[in-house]
Amino acid sequence: MASDPNKQDGEGAYQGGKSYWLDEPKNINRIYIGLWVVCALLALADLFYHKHAEFHFAEFPASYGIYGFVCFVFIVFAGKLLRKFVMRDKDYYDR
Amino acid sequence: MIASLNPALIVIVGALFVPLLKGRLRDVYIVALPILAALQLIGLDHGNYGQIELFDYQLVLLRVDRLSFIFGLIFLLATLLGMVFALHVKDTVQHVAGLIYAGAGTGAVFAGDMISLFVYWELTAITSVFLIWASRTERAYRAGLRYLVIQVGSGVLLLAGVIMYAQKTGSIAFDHLGLVDLPTAMIFIAIGIKCAFPLLHNWLQDAYPEATVTGTVILSAFTTKLAVYALARAYAGTEILIYIGAVMTAFPVFFAVIENDLRRVLAYSLNNQLGFMVVGVGVGSELALNGTVAHAFCHILYKALLFMSMGAVLFRCGTVKASELGGLYKSMPWTAGFCIVGAASISAFPLFSGFISKALILTGTAEAGYWGVWLVLVFASAGVLEHSGIKIPYFAFFAHDSGRRVKEAPMNMLIAMGITAFLCIAIGVVPGALYSLLPFAVDYQPYTVSHVVSQLQLLFFAMLAFAILVKKGLYPAEIDSTVLNTDWVYRKAMPWLIGKIAWGIGTARSQILDRVQRRLEHFVASVFKIHGPVGVMARTWPTGSTVLWVAVLLGLTLILYYI
Incomplete structure (x- = not known):
């Protein structure tokens, strides 16, 4: 990273060049709030139509959303745990 | 022709x-x-x-x-x-x-x-x-x-x-x-x-x-x-394939989370996608087999698109390590856009190709009554979103700005990515064209309110989970590292084992040789003791004593003869 001639500062955002919409922390926060709103709307939507689920347990409102959320968090934490067992130095096989 | x-x-x-x-x-x-x-x-x-x-x-x-x-x-x-x-x-x-x-x-x-x-x-x-x-x-x-x-x-x-x-x-x-x-x-x-x-x-x-x-x-x-x-x-219809496929969809997602090389992440993702197809073959109904074929078709396109976008990044930056990338959307906006199309397709967002093909497999599995496997497949779908839908575009093109300012991908790469991206969307929007090519007649409507809302829920809630984890600093940082997998067996364990065996054989051989040599030396020494220049058998004895011994022997013979 230090050898990168374009890099002007150590950490954080690249200084210089034109600025982008996503460079604003305010806008990142907007996306974050937007996600909450979309999720809330999708969860509510389940109350307004007859749900054709493959199995009975999937007919519970927002069940897909909750399952997706839980699975995602589980995968990430399981991955972190997995690192303890299978992570080695980048040149592990070259030694 | x-x-x-x-x-x-x-x-x-x-x-x-x-x-x-x-x-x-x-x-x-x-x-x-x-x-x-x-x-x-x-x-x-x-x-x-x-x-x-x-x-x-x-x-x-x-x-x-x-x-x-x-x-x-x-x-x-x-x-x-x-x-x-x-x-x-x-x-x-x-x-x-x-x-x-x-x-x-x-x-x-x-x-x-x-x-x-x-x-x-x-x-x-x-x-x-x-x-x-x-x-x-x-x-x-x-x-x-x-x-x-x-x-x-x-x-x-x-x-x-x-x-x-x-x-x-x-x-x-x-x-x-x-x-x-x-x-x-x-x-x-x-x-x-x-x-x-x-x-x-x-x-x-x-x-x-x-x-x-x-x-x-x-x-x-x-x-x-x-x-x-x-x-x-x-x-087709071999039941064990259902379980083999289910395992294939699930286990790579954990490795993909922690892998730093983004093309290797895609390789894990490829493995996971194959799992869906294998499940479809295992179920073996017309619906499921259609799903397998349709999914293979869509998968070849969006996986190629994702590999193309990461290839373009590698071509321009010289690396696809997540820990060294970020912020590339500023200098490679087209590649970033095409990558997102591929990511949306593999994650099965409605209006993208993965949505209309994976649905056939999931419905086929559910209709055959495998609810446990079905749950694994939905779990794996959240996993796909994690590594291919979010991780790939996020760490390459967004995340924290690496400060890399490179040229956009060459024109031929952009054209290839553009056509592939177009096909991914076209198949998602007009699924009938692909359905008409499948081995069996298709009587399936992917765009029902129920299906679209369910899928959007799954995806957006999972995205929300990602956003929360990143915001709270709980999402694992990218680390330049090697992630062990079964190749460890033949890259480390077997060479180590063979080394040990070779060492064992070598040591045993030299010990045996040592022992044999010591025995031989002992034997030679004892022969030497008896037959050597100063040994009992090499002594020069006076002729008289020999004559005496001969006389004794003859006497003994005589006595024995008379008895």
Whole structure:
């Protein structure tokens, strides 16, 4: 990273060049709030139509959303745990 | 078009002339070959061509039916896109190897008997390794060798199975076999190696990310989907495939979370997607098999698109390590956009291709009553979103700005990505076109309110989980590291074990030799003691004493005689 001639500062955002919409922390926060709103709307939507689920347990409102959320968090934490067992130095096989 | 000419041969034989051409002419030629082959395929009526009697067996060199047609079509489409993506490459080896490999994959799909299948099977192995070696690094050379050993091994196992099968049944026709006895089990495992079954999978994550920028794009399309085709042809409805496939969808997602090399993340993702197809074959209903074929079709496109976008990043930045990238959307906006289309397709967002194909498999699995497997598949769908939907575009193009300012990808790469992205969306928006090509009639409507809302819920809640984890600093940071997998067995454990055994044998040998030598020395010393210059037996005795002893002996003899 230090050898990168374009890099002007150590950490954080690249200084210089034109600025982008996503460079604003305010806008990142907007996306974050937007996600909450979309999720809330999708969860509510389940109350307004007859749900054709493959199995009975999937007919519970927002069940897909909750399952997706839980699975995602589980995968990430399981991955972190997995690192303890299978992570080695980048040149592990070259030694 | 010539009647009964095998479309695969157009590509394979055509590839041999590539070295003779240069510049624009070569560009036109390598793009024209897959187009010509596809036109030939479309012009062929369904049926068997090129039937040859060989000894007592019948070879069927070209079988066109609904199953082989759609696989052949997508293979040739992938060849075309891969060649457009590789137009800037000046390396003749890559063009020739890529085309013959693609042609061999296509030929295998059209093979109506298992001997021709074997020949094409091995040809894919031998030609594809050059796409890995073409990286021309020590690392790629070693990975290529490991890859070649495993791929050729799969072919040898296939051949052994076929010979035993032919002896038993008298037939080499490549039709439904079923997992019933030893020969069919051997063929099953041979296909399983190429299909990256759990524990047989790691050649994929080991080798594909070491291939060239354009090589990985080509590699991602053929070998594994040829295996899916072979499973669908010969092992549809084999129940164990449902569980094998379910494991395949689930376990790579954990490795993909912590892998730093983004092309390797895609290789894990490839493994996971194959799992969905394998489940479809295992369920074996018309709906599920249609799902497998449709998913293979869509998957080849969006996986190629994702590998293309990461290839473009590698081409411009010299690395695809997540820990060294970020903020590239500023300098490679088109590539970023195409990558997001690929990510949305693989994550199965409505209006993208993955949505309309994965739904067939999930519904097929649910209809067959496998609710546990179905839950695993939905879990794995959240996993796909994690590593392919979010991680790939996020760490390459967004995340924290790495400060890299590079040029946008070359025009030919952008065109290839653009066409592929267009197809991903077109299939998602108008699923009927793809559905009409599937092996069985489709009576399925993917766009119901229920299905769309359910899928959006799954995806957006998972995205929300990602956003929360990142915001709270709980999402694992990217670390430049090696993630161990089953290749550890033959890259570390077996060399270590062999080293230990060699050391053991060596030590035992020297100990035995030592002992033998000591015994010998002892023996020689004792002989020396008796017979040596000062030994008892070497003493010079006076003649008189000898005469005395002779007299004693004679006396004894006399006495004994009288008794």
